[in-house]
Amino acid sequence: MPASTDDTPQGIRRRNLARVLRAVAADGPLSRPGVAARIGLTRAGVAPLVDELLRAGLLVETGPAATGGRGRPGSELAVSDRGPAGIGAEIGVDHLAVCAVDLRGRIRARVAADAANRHSEPGPVLRQLSALLADVRTGIAAEGLRPAGLAVAVPGLVARGSTTVVHAPNLGWRDTDLAPALAPEYGGAGSVPLTVENEANLGALAELRLSGGTGRPAPPDFLHVSAEIGIGAAVVVDGQLLRGDRGFAGELGHVPVYPEGRPCDCGGRGCLEQYAGERAVLRAGGLSPERAAAGRPGPGAAVALLARRAADGDAATVRALHEAGTALGIALAGAVNLLDPRAVVLGGSLAGLAPWVLPSLERELTFRTAVAAQPAVSGDPLVRVSQLGADGPLFGAAHAALRAVLDDPPAFSPTHRSRC
Amino acid sequence: MPASTDDTPQGIRRRNLARVLRAVAADGPLSRPGVAARIGLTRAGVAPLVDELLRAGLLVETGPAATGGRGRPGSELAVSDRGPAGIGAEIGVDHLAVCAVDLRGRIRARVAADAANRHSEPGPVLRQLSALLADVRTGIAAEGLRPAGLAVAVPGLVARGSTTVVHAPNLGWRDTDLAPALAPEYGGAGSVPLTVENEANLGALAELRLSGGTGRPAPPDFLHVSAEIGIGAAVVVDGQLLRGDRGFAGELGHVPVYPEGRPCDCGGRGCLEQYAGERAVLRAGGLSPERAAAGRPGPGAAVALLARRAADGDAATVRALHEAGTALGIALAGAVNLLDPRAVVLGGSLAGLAPWVLPSLERELTFRTAVAAQPAVSGDPLVRVSQLGADGPLFGAAHAALRAVLDDPPAFSPTHRSRC
Numbered sequence: 052m053p054a055s056t057d058d059t060p061q062g063i064r065r066r067n068l069a070r071v072l073r074a075v076a077a078d079g080p081l082s083r084p085g086v087a088a089r090i091g092l093t094r095a096g097v098a099p100l101v102d103e104l105l106r107a108g109l110l111v112e113t114g115p116a117a118t119g120g121r122g123r124p125g126s127e128l129a130v131s132d133r134g135p136a137g138i139g140a141e142i143g144v145d146h147l148a149v150c151a152v153d154l155r156g157r158i159r160a161r162v163a164a165d166a167a168n169r170h171s172e173p174g175p176v177l178r179q180l181s182a183l184l185a186d187v188r189t190g191i192a193a194e195g196l197r198p199a200g201l202a203v204a205v206p207g208l209v210a211r212g213s214t215t216v217v218h219a220p221n222l223g224w225r226d227t228d229l230a231p232a233l234a235p236e237y238g239g240a241g242s243v244p245l246t247v248e249n250e251a252n253l254g255a256l257a258e259l260r261l262s263g264g265t266g267r268p269a270p271p272d273f274l275h276v277s278a279e280i281g282i283g284a285a286v287v288v289d290g291q292l293l294r295g296d297r298g299f300a301g302e303l304g305h306v307p308v309y310p311e312g313r314p315c316d317c318g319g320r321g322c323l324e325q326y327a328g329e330r331a332v333l334r335a336g337g338l339s340p341e342r343a344a345a346g347r348p349g350p351g352a353a354v355a356l357l358a359r360r361a362a363d364g365d366a367a368t369v370r371a372l373h374e375a376g377t378a379l380g381i382a383l384a385g386a387v388n389l390l391d392p393r394a395v396v397l398g399g400s401l402a403g404l405a406p407w408v409l410p411s412l413e414r415e416l417t418f419r420t421a422v423a424a425q426p427a428v429s430g431d432p433l434v435r436v437s438q439l440g441a442d443g444p445l446f447g448a449a450h451a452a453l454r455a456v457l458d459d460p461p462a463f464s465p466t467h468r469s470r471c
Numbered sequence: 472m473p474a475s476t477d478d479t480p481q482g483i484r485r486r487n488l489a490r491v492l493r494a495v496a497a498d499g500p501l502s503r504p505g506v507a508a509r510i511g512l513t514r515a516g517v518a519p520l521v522d523e524l525l526r527a528g529l530l531v532e533t534g535p536a537a538t539g540g541r542g543r544p545g546s547e548l549a550v551s552d553r554g555p556a557g558i559g560a561e562i563g564v565d566h567l568a569v570c571a572v573d574l575r576g577r578i579r580a581r582v583a584a585d586a587a588n589r590h591s592e593p594g595p596v597l598r599q600l601s602a603l604l605a606d607v608r609t610g611i612a613a614e615g616l617r618p619a620g621l622a623v624a625v626p627g628l629v630a631r632g633s634t635t636v637v638h639a640p641n642l643g644w645r646d647t648d649l650a651p652a653l654a655p656e657y658g659g660a661g662s663v664p665l666t667v668e669n670e671a672n673l674g675a676l677a678e679l680r681l682s683g684g685t686g687r688p689a690p691p692d693f694l695h696v697s698a699e700i701g702i703g704a705a706v707v708v709d710g711q712l713l714r715g716d717r718g719f720a721g722e723l724g725h726v727p728v729y730p731e732g733r734p735c736d737c738g739g740r741g742c743l744e745q746y747a748g749e750r751a752v753l754r755a756g757g758l759s760p761e762r763a764a765a766g767r768p769g770p771g772a773a774v775a776l777l778a779r780r781a782a783d784g785d786a787a788t789v790r791a792l793h794e795a796g797t798a799l800g801i802a803l804a805g806a807v808n809l810l811d812p813r814a815v816v817l818g819g820s821l822a823g824l825a826p827w828v829l830p831s832l833e834r835e836l837t838f839r840t841a842v843a844a845q846p847a848v849s850g851d852p853l854v855r856v857s858q859l860g861a862d863g864p865l866f867g868a869a870h871a872a873l874r875a876v877l878d879d880p881p882a883f884s885p886t887h888r889s890r891c
C-alpha cells in the first residue's frame with residue numbers, strides 16, 4: 052500500500068497500528084521494546100497500539116520474553132493464528148481451487164477440483180466455486196478463523212478496481228462481473244470484501260511475499276511471467292503491481308515476436324502466445340492439444356506430458372521447447388530493455404519446463420539486452436525459476452486478501468463487522 | 472516525490488510546508504483561506520506555514536484579495552519570481568543548451584550553442600557547457616534569482632542515483648562522471664545540487680508538468696518516446712518516472728522489432744533504432760547522414776531535411792518515414808501490451824515528422840493491441856504528439872532541478888546555504 056498522506060491524529064494512529072502489526076508479522080515473536088525499536092517509536096508510544104491489536108484479536112501474547120539485561124521481563128507478541136484468514140480462489144481453464152491463509156502465513160485449508168472450464172458458461176463454474184468456498188469457510192470456522200477477504204485469480208483481463216472479467220479468452224468469458232454470483236457472502240455491504248485479479252498479478256504477489264519453501268522472496272522490482280494455457284506477466288515496481296490505466300498491463304502473450312508470423316486469436320499476428328503458449332508448443336512437438344489433455348484431465352496434464360517426453364529425449368518436443376524459449380527470450384528482451392527489472396521470474400508451467408526452455412531464452416536475452424549481457428552487481432542471475440510453480444496465483448490470492456488487514460488493522464476490528 | 476512516512480512533528484511540518492508551496496505554485500495567487508481549503512488544513516494551521524515560506528522568500532504577498540463575503544480582506548499569496556531557479560542543461564549530439572526556470576514556471580534565461588559532440592572527448596564538451604552555465608548564472612543573479620539545483624540531460628544511460636553516464640553511444644562516452652568536471656559550483660558539499668538524467672526521462676517530466684503552450688499536461692500514466700539520433704523512451708507511472716533497477720529503463724531503441732533483421736551497434740539484431748533512428752531513416756530515404764548534417768549543422772538539421780522532402784512528396788522519403796512508423800508501431804505494441812499506458816506521447820524529432828510517421832504507427836498499434844483497438848473512455852486518442860518537441864528535455868531538466876524546492880521547501884531555506 053502506498054503511504055497514506057492522512058496526517059490527522061486518526062490517520063497517523065492507523066499507520067502506526069499497521070506498522071506494529073506488520074513488524075510482528077514479519078519478525079515476531081517480538082517483545083514490546085523489540086517492536087518499538089523496529090518501527091522507531093518509543094515504548095510508551097507502542098504500548099497503547101499493542102493493547103488495541105490484542106483487543107482486536109490480531110496479536111497474542113506468547114509468554115515472557117527472555118531478557119538478557121535489566122528491566123522487568125516483558126511478554127512476547129505474535130500475530131494470532133486465529134482471527135482473520137485470507138481466502139484465495141483460482142478459476143483455471145482445467146481446475147478450480149480455494150485456500151485459506153492465516154496471519155502467520157500458514158495455509159490452513161485447501162480444496163481443489165478438476166474442471167472443464169474452456170469456453171464455459173460463467174454460471175455453473177461460479178456455482179461450483181461457491182461450493183468449494185463454503186467447504187473452506189466451514190473448515191476454518193472450526194479453528195476460530197474468519198474470512199478477512201476473498202481474492203479470485205482469473206486467467207484474463209480484469210477492469211482496474213472492479214470485479215469484472217473484461218475478457219478471459221481461454222474461458223470464453225467477456226464482461227463477466229463475478230460479484231453478483233458470489234453475493235451475498237462476498238463483495239456486498241457488510242460482507243467479506245471481494246477482489247478479482249489477473250492470475251499473473253497474484254502469482255507475482257506470491258513471489259514477492261513467500262520464499263517458495265526453498266527460495267528467497269523476489270526483489271521489489273521484477274517481471275513475473277506466468278504461462279499456463281496462455282501467457283501473462285506481471286510488472287512489479289517498488290514492491291507494487293503496475294496495473295496499467297485500464298488494469299490491462301502484463302499482456303506479454305500478445306507482444307509481437309515475429310511481426311509477419313502466425314495469426315493470433317487476438318486479431319494480431321506473430322504474438323508470443325503463438326510460439327510459446329501451451330497449445331502452440333504441443334502442436335510444434337507433434338501433439339494434439341485435445342488428445343494431450345484427454346488422457347489425464349486436470350491442471351498440468353499437458354505440461355507433465357511435455358516434460359516427460361523432453362526428459363525421454365524426444366527430438367520434436369525438445370525442439371519445440373527450444374523454439375518456445377527463443378520466442379520468450381525475444382519478447383522478454385523487449386520487456387527488459389523497457390523496464391530494467393532486477394529479476395525475471397518464470398512461474399506457472401514454465402517452472403516445470405525450465406530445463407528445456409531456459410537455455411535458448413537466456414541466449415536471446417544476453418544477445419539483445421545490455422542488462423543481461425553484464426553480470427549483476429548482486430551476483431544473482433537475471434532469470435529465476437519460481438519455486439511456487441503453478442500454486443503461485445492461488446497462494447498470492449490468499450495473501451492479497453489478508454493484506455488489507457496488515458495495511459489497515461482497524462478495518463478488521465470486530466466492531467466493524469457484526470458476524471463472520 | 473513519494474509521500475514521506477516520517478510522522479514526527481518535524482516530518483509532518485515539512486510535508487505541510489510543501490503542500491502549501493505546491494498549492495500556491497499550481498493554483499496561485501491564492502488567499503490564505505484558499506490555501507487552507509485546498510490542502511485540507513485549518514486557517515490557523517496554515518498561517519505559520521505561510522509565514523515561514525514568506526520569510527524564506529519562496530512566497531510573496533501580492534496585495535489584498537478580492538473577498539466576496541464577510542471577514543477582513545486577506546492578502547493574496549503567489550510564489551516568488553525571485554529566489555530559487557532551476558537550471559537545466561542539455562548535452563546533445565549536435566548542440567549544448569542551458570536554461571533557467573523560476574518557481575512560476577517561466578523561462579528566465581536560455582543559451583545554446585551548436586556543437587560537434589559525436590564521438591567526442593568529455594573534457595572539452597563539459598568545459599564549453601560550464602561556460603554556458605556561467606553565462607546563465609550571471610544573467611539570473613542580476614534578476615535576484617539563485618540556483619536551487621542543476622539537472623543535466625544526456626542521450627545515454629545514467630546509473631541510478633549517480634552523476635555517471637554509463638554509456639552514451641552517440642557521444643561515444645562510457646563511465647563518465649560529470650560531477651568532477653562541473654565542481655566546485657555544482658554537486659559538491661555546500662554547492663548547488665547536481666543530477667544527471669537520461670534525456671527521454673526529462674522530456675517525460677516536461678510533458679507531465681508543462682502544457683507545451685497549447686496542449687494539456689500528459690496524464691499520470693504514459694509512455695514518452697523521444698527520438699533524436701537514437702530512440703529512447705520514458706515510462707511514467709502514477710506521475711513518477713520508472714527508472715529500473717540500474718536506471719536503464721526506457722531502452723525502446725533496442726526492443727527487437729524484426730528479430731532476424733539488421734545488425735545493431737548494440738550487438739543485437741533487428742532493434743527498433745535500425746529502422747526508425749534518424750540515420751536509418753536518412754539512409755532508407757537515399758540520403759547520407761553525414762551529408763544531411765553538413766549543409767546546416769546544429770540540432771534538427773536532418774529532421775528538417777526529411778520533413779521538407781516528405782512535404783515535397785519525395786517518394787523515397789515518404790516510404791522511409793512510413794516504414795519507420797511501422798517499426799515504431801510494432802515496438803510500441805509490445806510496450807502498450809505490457810504497460811497499458813493512458814497515452815503514448817511522441818516527442819523529440821518525431822513530433823516534427825508525425826504527419827508521415829503516425830498513420831503506419833497507429834495502424835500497427837490498432838492491429839496488435841486490445842487497448843488501441845477500442846476507443847478510450849476519455850475520448851482521447853492513445854497516441855499524442857508533443858507540443859514541446861525538441862525542447863522537452865531541456866525544460867524538463869530545469870523543472871526537475873526546481874522540484875526539490877517544491878517537495879521540501881526547508882532544504883532551500885537561506886540558513887541552509889551560505890551563498891548562492
